[in-house]
Amino acid sequence: MKNLLFYILAFTLLPFNIQAQDNKNELGVSLFSIGSFEPYGTDYGKVTYISPINSIIYKRAINDNLKLRGILTAETNASKSYNYGPNPYWGGSYSHTARSLGLALGAQTGRTYNKFSPYGYADFFYKKTLETAEYTATGMDIGGYGKYTKDTKSFGARIGLGLEYSFTKTISLSWEPSISLAQNIIKGGGHQGDISLDYYNEPAASYRAVNILAVNVKF
Numbered sequence: 001m002k003n004l005l006f007y008i009l010a011f012t013l014l015p016f017n018i019q020a021q022d023n024k025n026e027l028g029v030s031l032f033s034i035g036s037f038e039p040y041g042t043d044y045g046k047v048t049y050i051s052p053i054n055s056i057i058y059k060r061a062i063n064d065n066l067k068l069r070g071i072l073t074a075e076t077n078a079s080k081s082y083n084y085g086p087n088p089y090w091g092g093s094y095s096h097t098a099r100s101l102g103l104a105l106g107a108q109t110g111r112t113y114n115k116f117s118p119y120g121y122a123d124f125f126y127k128k129t130l131e132t133a134e135y136t137a138t139g140m141d142i143g144g145y146g147k148y149t150k151d152t153k154s155f156g157a158r159i160g161l162g163l164e165y166s167f168t169k170t171i172s173l174s175w176e177p178s179i180s181l182a183q184n185i186i187k188g189g190g191h192q193g194d195i196s197l198d199y200y201n202e203p204a205a206s207y208r209a210v211n212i213l214a215v216n217v218k219f
Contacts, residue, residue: 095135132148
């Protein structure tokens, strides 16, 4: 009888015990990210793409102002253009596909003002990207055909300011732009007209207006 009363009491008080932990865990799914790439060199400029459902984010609150975080990211971009270029005398077409998988570990700190929580964050990340592209170009000085493949491993750091809006105590929406600096280890090959494309190790900096736009659940 005492054991039965103990289990009944424990089951009754369990929701209050969970609430007392103040939702230290948080799980989020990023709805989309916005990125860019340069298909065939700076003559073509950068092309912007949107990658939907790109990340799963786990956060653990250490105190009211500090959270540790881990982010698993998978992005796919497939782009085609049949009339690319600034004018009829300088254009062409291209097809481009990039698939990437990455892992980031970091921390964030911030304050809460009513329903809004601005914060700053810093992550260390690893990302592997496989990229293929093919194009034809027309114009006075860029005519020709090109095709390349790239296998890129990136090690780097990412920082930024984020903003979270809480709909309830457990559900929120967060937005994070980012600035990143990475060392890229690139393997692959291809050609652009009569010019060989060589790939090597190189540092790279990038900015994203939307690195994460996530719906989060605290528990």
